[in-house]
Amino acid sequence: MKREVLxxxxxxxxxxxxxxxxxxxxxxxxxxxxxxxxxxEAGYRETCFLVGSDNPKADYGLRYFKPQYExxxxxxxxxxxxxxxxxxxxxxxxxxxxxxxxxxxxxCNYKAERKEIVMQQANARFDSFEGSVKDLxxxxxxxxxxxxxxxxxxxxxxxLWTLVTPIKKLAYFKQMQPHNDDFQYxxxxxxxxxxxxxxxxxxYEDCLLHARHFSASGxxxxxxxxxxxxxxxxxxxxxxxxxPELNEAEFLIEQGQDMGxxxxxxxxxxxxxxxxxxxxxxxxGIYSEKRIIEIR
Numbered sequence: 001m002k003r004e005v006l007x008x009x010x011x012x013x014x015x016x017x018x019x020x021x022x023x024x025x026x027x028x029x030x031x032x033x034x035x036x037x038x039x040x041e042a043g044y045r046e047t048c049f050l051v052g053s054d055n056p057k058a059d060y061g062l063r064y065f066k067p068q069y070e071x072x073x074x075x076x077x078x079x080x081x082x083x084x085x086x087x088x089x090x091x092x093x094x095x096x097x098x099x100x101x102x103x104x105x106x107x108c109n110y111k112a113e114r115k116e117i118v119m120q121q122a123n124a125r126f127d128s129f130e131g132s133v134k135d136l137x138x139x140x141x142x143x144x145x146x147x148x149x150x151x152x153x154x155x156x157x158x159x160l161w162t163l164v165t166p167i168k169k170l171a172y173f174k175q176m177q178p179h180n181d182d183f184q185y186x187x188x189x190x191x192x193x194x195x196x197x198x199x200x201x202x203x204y205e206d207c208l209l210h211a212r213h214f215s216a217s218g219x220x221x222x223x224x225x226x227x228x229x230x231x232x233x234x235x236x237x238x239x240x241x242x243x244p245e246l247n248e249a250e251f252l253i254e255q256g257q258d259m260g261x262x263x264x265x266x267x268x269x270x271x272x273x274x275x276x277x278x279x280x281x282x283x284x285g286i287y288s289e290k291r292i293i294e295i296r
Contacts (some may be wrong), residue, residue, distance in 0.1 A: 001295045003026040003030075005042045007288040008080035011226035017256070018263055019225035020288055021080040022047030024150040025088070029065075032070070034295055037126035039065035041293045044074040045221055046075040052084065058100035060085075066219075073103035073280060075119065075228015082117045083285035086110050103159045116284050121158035121229065123276040124236030124269070127189060129153040129163060135186045136165065139216065140195070141177040150198065151241050155190055156233035158279045162196040162213070163187060164230075164237050170201040173212050173258050184217035198253075204264075204286040208251035209234065210256055226263030228281050235267030236277040247271045 005022040012018030022042045027049035028033065039047035046064050053061040062081055063073040078099065086095075088150040095110040107120040132152065134144045135195045147153070148166040154158040167173070176197070184191035211234065224230075231253045239246045248270035256263035266282040 003038055003293050003295065005038065005291045005293055006084055007291070008084050008285045009288050010076035010079040010083070010228070010285045011255075011265050011283040012261070013284050013286050013288060014262060015288060017261050018286060019076040019256070019261075020044055021074070021077040022223065022291070023081045023084045024049045026286070027051045035065050036070070036073055037143060037295055038293050040067040042291055043067060045224070046071070046074045046077045048081045050081060051286070053100040054107065056194070057098050057099050058105060059097045059098040063102070070102075071160070073101050073229060075121075075232065076224075076226055077115045078106065078108070078119050079228060079283040080285050081117070082108060082110065084287070086115070092280070100127065100250040111282075113154065114284065115225070116282050118280055118282040119228065121232040121279040121281065123272075123278055124233060124240070125153040125157045125272075126237075126240065129155060131186050131188055136195075139179045139182040139186060140166075140197070141175055142172055142175060146172045153256060154237070155193060158229055158232040160229045161190050161193045162227075162230040162233055163190075163193050164233060165197045167197050167199045168177065170199055170203070173197070173210065175198070176212060176258070178214040178222050179216055179269060180219065180222050181217050183214075186193065192218060194219065194224075194230065198234060202254055203257055204254055206252055207264070209251050209252040209253045210237075210257075213255065222260060225259060225261045226265055226283075227255065228265060228283065230267040231255070231267050232279040232281045235269035235281070236279050239269050239271060242275060
């Protein structure tokens with residue numbers, strides 16, 4: 001059996017500058033083992049499989065496979081998949097879609113004028129970090145004073161857990177060298193949590209924050225180019241810890257520049273009446289390449 005896997009780069013409109021994900025359409029006839037084999041052969045950080053859904057509220061289902069295992073949710077993979085779907089079906093007008101994932105039902109919108117996907121995430125959750133700041137900084141080869149102690153280091157989740165870590169200056173980001181396998185010994189509450197670092201100094205004037213994202217221990221590739229889920233967490237973090245007087249915020253985050261890429265994620269956060277913080281992210285994408293995968 002041969003299957004076509006399209007590669008779309010999310011969070012950029014410039015070839016070679018976004019976060020690539022494989023996209024495989026019409027995947028209902030594929031077993032879990034076949035999807036895993038395709039993802040391994042394709043070799044992308046995540047390969048996404050568009051399937052049908054038994055949920056009457058869902059328009060489509062999406063499953064996300066790293067080369068090593070399946071994950072519940074992938075922000076850049078969702079953006080890539082829905083941009084690919086919009087091009088395949090030649091959408092000319094705005095669309096609303098419900099996408100079933102293992103992390104729950106996602107409400108998404110396609111904005112035709114910008115050719116952009118807006119994706120809802122789960123309401124934000126936070127938990128305190130009680131580990132050693134010195135050990136955490138050492139694990140990315142930074143001095144302890146690089147940490148911006150104006151704000152807390154916390155675990156955050158809008159579908160996947162990440163450790164939100166404020167850094168003082170942009171110059172520190174070029175110095176970062178992650179020792180990903182050490183994270184599991186430092187992050188006691190979540191040994192297999194990724195680390196999302198940010199600062200308020202940016203390269204682009206229209207961006208509010210600069211970010212860099214390192215994968216969890218055993219997470220495959222050491223760094224993510226642009227991270228949809230973690231930047232959603234960062235939106236909620238901003239109005240919860242940095243600007244608590246705000247009820248909502250929308251802003252642009254730059255990421256990937258330290259890797260020679262050039263990605264941008266819009267994040268939206270809003271304090272709801274029940275005390276929770278709802279989160280959305282938005283991004284564009286571009287077709288990169290096609291691979292034909294043979295399954296034996």
